[in-house]
Amino acid sequence: MYAFILALHSLIRWFVLASLLFALYRAYVGWLGNKTFSKLDERVRTIAATVAHIQLVVGLWLYFISPIANYFISHFKEAVHERQIRFFGMEHVTMMLIGITLITIASAKAKRKTTDQEKFKTIAIWLTIALLVILSSVPWSFSPLISRPLFRAF
8 A cells, every 4th residue: 555655645745746837827917917816716726735735645654654653753853864765755845844834825815815915925925935935845756865756656
């Protein structure tokens, strides 16, 4: 089951990134172009937050069955000094929780704004910060610090 959840988590990351990038595109175009906040924009905001929350659930499930996280928790004093173990046991999960919290804040704040420009601006700013946090903590295949494949087979 671990390998399946790991592959699923790896796959969903692309949906998270695509939905965030599309939401950011719509937010910046709407904000800078003085557009009307449409039903499509509302749907895009909702989908981006929903996909991120699905990834959160899958990621937490993966964390609790992961041998790496298990080792990190049970051997904390030694594991905190091992780069890859610390990354997956502490850094990745912490930064992703922060990123998804920022996405949730973006969605909730934008929903409460009264003008279209405020909605677009709120989404643009909060999702930009969230995306930067998330991108900094994905184990990219090209990363010199922590490297994992871009796609995992099921």
